[in-house]
Amino acid sequence: MDTAHATLFAPAERVDREHILKDADHIVTTGILEHVTRTVPCLTLVLNRERQAVYVNDRLIKYLGASSPAKLLGQRPGELLDCIHASETPGGCGTTAFCRYCGAARAIVDAQRERREHVRECRVTTTDGRAHEFRVWATPLDVAGEGYSVFSLLDISDEKRRRALERTFFHDVNDTLTVVTGYSQLLQTAVDAGEIADLAKTVAQASAELGTEIASHWRLLQAEEGELSLTLARVESLDLVDELCRVQARRWRDRSLITDDGSEAFVVETDRALLQRVLYNMIKNAIEACAPDGTVRIGCRKLASRGVFWVYNPGYMSRAVQLQVFTRSFSTKGEGRGVGTYSMRLFGEQHLKGKVWFTSTRESGTTFFISLPLGYYQTQGSGAHPLNAGGTPKPRVF
Numbered sequence: 001m002d003t004a005h006a007t008l009f010a011p012a013e014r015v016d017r018e019h020i021l022k023d024a025d026h027i028v029t030t031g032i033l034e035h036v037t038r039t040v041p042c043l044t045l046v047l048n049r050e051r052q053a054v055y056v057n058d059r060l061i062k063y064l065g066a067s068s069p070a071k072l073l074g075q076r077p078g079e080l081l082d083c084i085h086a087s088e089t090p091g092g093c094g095t096t097a098f099c100r101y102c103g104a105a106r107a108i109v110d111a112q113r114e115r116r117e118h119v120r121e122c123r124v125t126t127t128d129g130r131a132h133e134f135r136v137w138a139t140p141l142d143v144a145g146e147g148y149s150v151f152s153l154l155d156i157s158d159e160k161r162r163r164a165l166e167r168t169f170f171h172d173v174n175d176t177l178t179v180v181t182g183y184s185q186l187l188q189t190a191v192d193a194g195e196i197a198d199l200a201k202t203v204a205q206a207s208a209e210l211g212t213e214i215a216s217h218w219r220l221l222q223a224e225e226g227e228l229s230l231t232l233a234r235v236e237s238l239d240l241v242d243e244l245c246r247v248q249a250r251r252w253r254d255r256s257l258i259t260d261d262g263s264e265a266f267v268v269e270t271d272r273a274l275l276q277r278v279l280y281n282m283i284k285n286a287i288e289a290c291a292p293d294g295t296v297r298i299g300c301r302k303l304a305s306r307g308v309f310w311v312y313n314p315g316y317m318s319r320a321v322q323l324q325v326f327t328r329s330f331s332t333k334g335e336g337r338g339v340g341t342y343s344m345r346l347f348g349e350q351h352l353k354g355k356v357w358f359t360s361t362r363e364s365g366t367t368f369f370i371s372l373p374l375g376y377y378q379t380q381g382s383g384a385h386p387l388n389a390g391g392t393p394k395p396r397v398f
Contacts, residue, residue: 009099010109012091014050020074023054026143042137042152049147051076051094051108060153077104077151082126098323104136104153111138111149121156123327129350131327131342133157172213179206209247212273219274228351230271237300237307238265240276245298248283255287260299260312268307269375274347278356279309281344282368286313289366306371314365322360344368 006012015023027046043063046055056072064080066072078086078093085098099105103120110118117139124132134153141148180203187199219228238259245257268275279298286296290313297312317325326345348356348370360366 006089007091007095008089008097010051010094010105012089012095014052014074015048017074020048020052020054023048023146023148024073026146027055027148040152042154044150044152045077045080046141047077047108047149047151049112051149053077053080054148056080063155077108077153078102078124081124081132082128084125084127097319101320101324104134104138104151107136107138108149108151111140112147115140122153123324125327129346131157173210176206176210176213180210205247212276215273219277230274230351232269233272234267234269235272235275236265236267237302237309238263240272240279241298241300241309244276244279244283248280248287255290255292256295257283257287258295258297260297260310262301263299264301266300266302266307266374268372270352270372274352275309275370275372278344278348278352278370279311281341282311282370285341285368286311286315286366289313289315289317291315302374303371305374307374308369308371310367310369312365312367316362317358317360317366322358325358326356344370348372 041059043060044057045053045060048054052074053072053076056069060080061069061072064072072080076086076093078099083093085096086093088098089095093099094102094105094109103122104124107118107120107122117137119135119137122134122136124134126132133156135156136154137150137152139150139152141150183199183202183206187196187203190196190199241259241263245259248257283296283298290296294314298310299312300307300309302308325341327342345356348354352370352372354370354372356368356370358366358368
């Protein structure tokens, strides 16, 4: 048995290939499991005590596109599903800090420890950026004195995705519609020509924002389906930051939105609407995390051949939140939310070829960043990743 690896959650030890094949034969020769797992609409594995697969059903083999079950045996669930965290530690799936909050890992460990069924939900982001959500069941199984776990997964991604997108869409559209309605009512009672002109301008701007909101959610759907096409343009950094401050200041009157003193002017070639949506979601999260009368700072700076934008708020995210913040459907604001931070990475990394990350400490608050190539096509096909050189920029006013 391999005992070389440390772990931050579940045991890291594994058994060798010979032991795996012995267990696999042991499970299959009982016969009944093959029949049951062929008739249930779930992806099903049988795991040994080390959480390694010793049996996989046909549905899982087809789901993974594997040529034979033999290639899947010995792997853990996160490794089979290509979880982005499964290779972060030598011990693999179940041994990272993220695994403490993984529904799959927790269900399996709890079922093994308590010898009873555990049901949870599990979110998996794959190494190629796809997001999956499962309802999982882990149930103890004893076969001829050997302890195993039957682990089943039901893909609920469409259900969760639809619910989250619908709630986010109506929430965002309603926010903008409130602005349109409020200023329209003021416009009806205004008598001063100058005031009427100002209110009419605000209504027109808010109406345009409403159209942008609708278009943005449509593009999110396209991005998840891999059908999104970009409209590249030269974007002046300070113009974009100042515009975001002005627009969001109308919506959030009890918060201060300011351009960071550390900001610099530069031009980046990118899709302006997508970048604006990423920054909008950063601002929205920052404002919601900020106390009334608090201040949110939005900034930008050139770093070598990259442009960096950031949004700062004085709040702090707990470690548990930090480990899950970019996972689709995870939210501290209730069921059916959690699209905003997920879309930051979907848009920012997969489509804009940038890098999205954050820092959060009790002393310095929370800052979300996006780094982009100044010329979009510079990174096409190069395999280059942002900030391989030069480190992570820190706004100097923090």
